[in-house]
Amino acid sequence: MGFVDYAVDGAVGLITINRPQALNALNSQVLDDLNEVIDNVNLEEIRALVLTGAGDKSFVAGADIGEMSKLTRKEGEAFGKKGNDLFLKIETFPVPVIAAVNGFALGGGNELAMSCDFRICSDNAMFGQPETGLGITPGFGGTQRLARLVGPGMAKQMIYTARNIKADEAYRIGLVNQICTLEELLPTAMKLASTIAGNAPIAVRNCKSAVNEGIQLSMSDAVRLEEELFGGCFESADQQEGMANFLRKKDDPAKVKHVAFQNK
Numbered sequence: 001m002g003f004v005d006y007a008v009d010g011a012v013g014l015i016t017i018n019r020p021q022a023l024n025a026l027n028s029q030v031l032d033d034l035n036e037v038i039d040n041v042n043l044e045e046i047r048a049l050v051l052t053g054a055g056d057k058s059f060v061a062g063a064d065i066g067e068m069s070k071l072t073r074k075e076g077e078a079f080g081k082k083g084n085d086l087f088l089k090i091e092t093f094p095v096p097v098i099a100a101v102n103g104f105a106l107g108g109g110n111e112l113a114m115s116c117d118f119r120i121c122s123d124n125a126m127f128g129q130p131e132t133g134l135g136i137t138p139g140f141g142g143t144q145r146l147a148r149l150v151g152p153g154m155a156k157q158m159i160y161t162a163r164n165i166k167a168d169e170a171y172r173i174g175l176v177n178q179i180c181t182l183e184e185l186l187p188t189a190m191k192l193a194s195t196i197a198g199n200a201p202i203a204v205r206n207c208k209s210a211v212n213e214g215i216q217l218s219m220s221d222a223v224r225l226e227e228e229l230f231g232g233c234f235e236s237a238d239q240q241e242g243m244a245n246f247l248r249k250k251d252d253p254a255k256v257k258h259v260a261f262q263n264k
């Protein structure tokens with residue numbers, strides 16, 4: 001549909017921002033289309049998502065500067081809220097979302113990638129928050145998520161200088177987990193997603209909540225939260241089968257089998 005495509009491969013959903021003529025820049029329509037695609041993901045069908053950009057040059061080159069150039073103060077705030085609401089929805093989406101960054105991830109593009117669970121990128125990728133050079137602050141969560149991901153000092157340096165960094169530097173500072181060639185990027189991301197999709201879905205979902213929510217709490221509250229989520233896995237069919245399989249293996253290695261987790 002529109003500027004965002006959706007396809008399913010096995011238990012993995014692939015979302016592609018498809019506006020290559022503008023390097024996949026996020027205008028209001030792209031944000032609306034992405035929101036609609038996310039709302040329509042069938043969680044009975046998939047257990048992980050990959051998010052990428054169309055073409056071989058850009059993941060997302062930021063929010064649409066042409067559209068933003070005409071905004072009033074009130075409209076600017078509303079545009080920021082539109083992006084933030086959507087990116088929070090992605091960050092808290094029940095299944096893991098991997099960003100496959102295939103080129104520029106600038107401004108809102110880096111912010112979109114940072115709302116995913118983790119990022120892998122192609123060797124031509126470029127990351128940055130160029131907003132201060134445009135007379136604005138990052139407005140889709142960049143000041144917050146970048147500081148949490150790479151630490152406040154590095155985040156402030158990137159944001160204040162508006163300097164873009166290449167894939168190897170993004171890897172060095174922990175913004176991305178892995179660098180591949182452009183050809184290998186999508187297969188690698190899909191393979192990672194399908195590995196995740198093969199693990200127990202309730203456990204994976206609880207791990208996502210534990211990390212995302214726990215990181216905002218004191219250690220004592222965070223470990224209490226972990227206890228609840230850990231306990232929440234017990235008595236599930238997947239926990240019982242996963243552990244029974246291990247015990248069968250100990251008993252007789254010939255009984256090793258692949259556990260097809262049922263999400264219940």
Ligand code: CO8
Nearest residue numbers: 022023025061062063064065076080106107108130139140
């Ligand atoms: N917005 C709109 N159009 C864009 C954008 C963008 N962010 N980026 C690229 N395009 C368009 C270009 O205008 C061009 O269109 P056309 O062919 O019609 O002229 C087309 O994409 C191709 O771009 P270039 O010709 O510039 O390609 P280059 O390879 O020469 O350069 C760059 C690529 C370096 C990525 C360059 O396009 C660039 O610098 N783009 C802007 C990057 C940027 O500054 N991004 C941050 C935007 S600000 C932001 O994201 C804020 C987010 C929070 C919003 C909060 C709201 C309140």
